[in-house]
Amino acid sequence: MADTTQISSAPTRPSALREFWYYFRENRGAVIGLYVFSALVLIAVFAGLIAPHDPTAQNRAATLLPPAWQEGGNWSYILGTDPLGRDLLSRLLYGSQLTFLVGIMVVLLASAGGIIIGLISGFAPKWVDTIIMRTMDIILSFPALLLALVLVAILGPSLINAMIAIAIAYQPHFVRLTRAAVLAERSKDYVISARVAGAGLPRLMFITVLPNCIAPIIVQAALSFSNAILDVAALGFLGMGAQPPTPEWGTMLAESREFILRAWWVVTFPGLAILITVLAINLMGDGLRDALDPKLKRS
Template sequence: MAELSAIPPKTEDRPSALREFWYYFSENRGAVMGLWVFAAFVFCAAFAPLLAPYDPTEQFREHILQPPAWQEGGSWAFPLGTDPLGRDMLSRLIMGSRYSFFVGIVVVCVAVTGGVIIGLLSGFAPKWIDTMIMRVMDIILSFPSLLLALVLVAILGPSLTNAMIAIAIVFQPHYVRLTRASVLSERQKDYVTSARVAGASKARLMFKTVLPNCLAPIIVQAALSFSTAILDAAALGFLGMGAQPPTPEWGTMLAEAREFILRAWWVVTFPGLAILVTVLAINLMGDGLRDALDPKLKRS
């Protein structure tokens, strides 16, 4: 009997949080495919100077509007052809991924940080302060996002930096409303009441107790906003209000090539495809994150 009592009872190992997350995420095949495409673009952005065969601003005047290598008149020296100034399209697309992902990261970080802080303050603030903050957010949301971004860039001046600031300001109300709604839901629960009775300060309640339980919808919204930021930055660049030539940003590349769309299809098609594939991959990833992080969607 003593030997039997010395044997510890078998306990079912609980999967780690990361393994559980990957289990639910991998059930969405589109999300996994989007993750691999996104990882490929991140790799290109991180090692762009090494992967690009030429300097993206270098002009080869003897090869202006040269078609892709597989077309008649093309050359494998320029696999995706050249643009109206003789610059290598492949090099500009690879370097453009760096600018696009930089825009997405900066915009999402600024918008999430500001939106979460304001949303937390609004959720814990007195009624009149909460109402005032939300009315300001409603006013910002009443404007079309791209139109408001255009107005802000027109005030600040056309540049990639000002475009990122404008897009971040436009995105911020979404995070304020999302965070406030989550805070109002969580602050009524028992664990928050227990922490308040135990003497936790207002700051600790906001950032240590409530915020970690509000992160799931914020992460999903951040993933979807990343793709929207890339799309809006490309739109501003196309309208001449974002990155300025000769910056190899995908929207700016489309703007420079639009008059050659009938003569040289590749100068418009490849930047457009880069935007399309990147945004689609990130949106598919966002769907997978929603499935993995939302407990209501998890199947037992």
């Protein structure tokens, strides 16, 4: 009877999700970033319902109107209008959709290719691994934005080509991270046991080893998400990304930079949108690192 009581009163291990949330919420900045990021996602999803105007509709009688609370403002245009009389708030809301679409697509393309190449490199013979990693080193020797500019110049300026170019520039980070995780895992007992049991190479790579390499990849994906938003905005600002009249935040900055001295709102609000979004994602990335890295967990 005593033994039964002892067994029933033994502490149970918390679920993985509960443990993750416990460590994640220890970082208050990460929690704030999560709330801000969630609000931005909701805004992007419901932009079509929230936006008061068509983001591409021009009103030549209302060009460069100041925000509604300033003298000369109009409450029909809460954040004012741009040089072509387009509602700034509507363009920011629709721009958030493009921003998150770009971030998601870049991370998916870069991580998918990087994980596969990293797994191959980690399990391949030494000469294949050397060729792959030296190629990645060559790509990493170029600044990501400069490499993306060159690729976009070759492919042609467009939002899709900008996403592909940035994904290629970010792929080596996922390759190196995945390879390092694979090399750390492949010598462990569970991998050796699976190999002895007759597991084939694809099963070892994708089912046995990959799930145990996910934690650092998730953190890298979060950081790449914010960097992708910055780089796409930079390409748009340089005229190599989204093309007018697409409501993309970097393109909005480029279209309005000559009016910065007499119409502060046309560059301030798109810049703030980029700043808040990137800051929220980076804060979340720090929280993910704290929650997923066993070395950073406090006992």
